[in-house]
Amino acid sequence: MKTNETGTHTTAAAAPLNAPRTQDAFTTAKNCVKIYGALGTAALLAVIVVAGTGHTVNTFMWVRAVLLPVVAVLIHRVTVSAARGSRRSFERVSTLAVIMPIAIIGVDLIPGVCPPWYAVMQAVCVLPVIGVAFITRGSALRAAFPKGR
Numbered sequence: 001m002k003t004n005e006t007g008t009h010t011t012a013a014a015a016p017l018n019a020p021r022t023q024d025a026f027t028t029a030k031n032c033v034k035i036y037g038a039l040g041t042a043a044l045l046a047v048i049v050v051a052g053t054g055h056t057v058n059t060f061m062w063v064r065a066v067l068l069p070v071v072a073v074l075i076h077r078v079t080v081s082a083a084r085g086s087r088r089s090f091e092r093v094s095t096l097a098v099i100m101p102i103a104i105i106g107v108d109l110i111p112g113v114c115p116p117w118y119a120v121m122q123a124v125c126v127l128p129v130i131g132v133a134f135i136t137r138g139s140a141l142r143a144a145f146p147k148g149r
Helices: 012-018 020-052 059-083 087-108 116-136 139-144
Strands: none
Touching: 012 020, 012 139, 020 059, 020 116, 020 139, 059 087, 059 116, 087 116
């Protein structure tokens, strides 16, 4: 299998990548990432409103609330690259989609890190990413990016 300078497949291995089922899976994954970004932005706005009404918002909450929408943009770019055939991008999205929910929810469960309402909001925000984890492990994308020998 050869790859050109853009990271897309140039041999017969690209056939599964162009299959409608594969592109549908990538479309769904990209939409999940967009939803994650929208929910992350809503969470940021919630933190702004809570802080604006005089309630306590700690540094952790500010940093997390700002970073997660930014991360959504980056993950979307990597997902688009994967949809164009980049194995490396596909592997990154696939890995991040598993690690992020565990890390986000795990850290929020540490007592005293954040209030319960914030932990619940972050868990809801990361649900679409869990969807991406399942999509990237589905048969359509496994066929497009078979494991190397």
